[in-house]
Amino acid sequence: MSEKYKVRDHEQAYFMTLTVVGWVDVFTRENHRMAVVESLRYCQDHKGLELFAWCLMSNHLHLIARAKEGSTLPEIIRDLKKHTAKQIIGQIMNEPESRREWMLTIFKGEADRLKRISGYKFWQDGFQPKELHGNAFISQKLQYVHANPVEEGLVEYPEDWMFSSARNYADRKGLLEVEVLQDAQMYDK
Numbered sequence: 001m002s003e004k005y006k007v008r009d010h011e012q013a014y015f016m017t018l019t020v021v022g023w024v025d026v027f028t029r030e031n032h033r034m035a036v037v038e039s040l041r042y043c044q045d046h047k048g049l050e051l052f053a054w055c056l057m058s059n060h061l062h063l064i065a066r067a068k069e070g071s072t073l074p075e076i077i078r079d080l081k082k083h084t085a086k087q088i089i090g091q092i093m094n095e096p097e098s099r100r101e102w103m104l105t106i107f108k109g110e111a112d113r114l115k116r117i118s119g120y121k122f123w124q125d126g127f128q129p130k131e132l133h134g135n136a137f138i139s140q141k142l143q144y145v146h147a148n149p150v151e152e153g154l155v156e157y158p159e160d161w162m163f164s165s166a167r168n169y170a171d172r173k174g175l176l177e178v179e180v181l182q183d184a185q186m187y188d189k
Helices: 030-047 073-094 100-113 135-151
Strands: 014-019 049-056 060-067
Touching: 014 073, 030 049, 030 073, 049 135, 060 073, 060 135, 073 100
Parallel strands: none
Antiparallel strands: 014 060, 049 060
């Protein structure tokens, strides 16, 4: 892994992107999206994930988060990816899915390409953590995360996308609880 994309400070918050292999649009189905939401909630409740912002798109997930004391982001993300991959592959295999064979062929091909994986590979390696620092950088990343659905033409306003923390930032009920960033509060420990 590039030195550029390593978690150095385990108390710091990071901007991260988790991407499905081949950029496959797997999160077009509600059950696949909810598998990610439920896994994020589990990581918040049981793994030490402190979530500040998130947005799930058709083939990737953006997060702004950090690990609580006693946990590390690489371990949390590893477990999140492992669990969601297994769950979503199972859903694809066992539920009606018109793109089943196509998706499974891609996921199987990625696993076969890597000798260390048997079965299917769902997520790309890594999660490209970028340490957050300074109010301007934090604001830019927060805006970027929440603007994704608007840029893709899915909604007119960020807070209209159910699978995002933009709802929390607009004082609306979100699918997940998040620590809303106000200025640089998360850095003033």
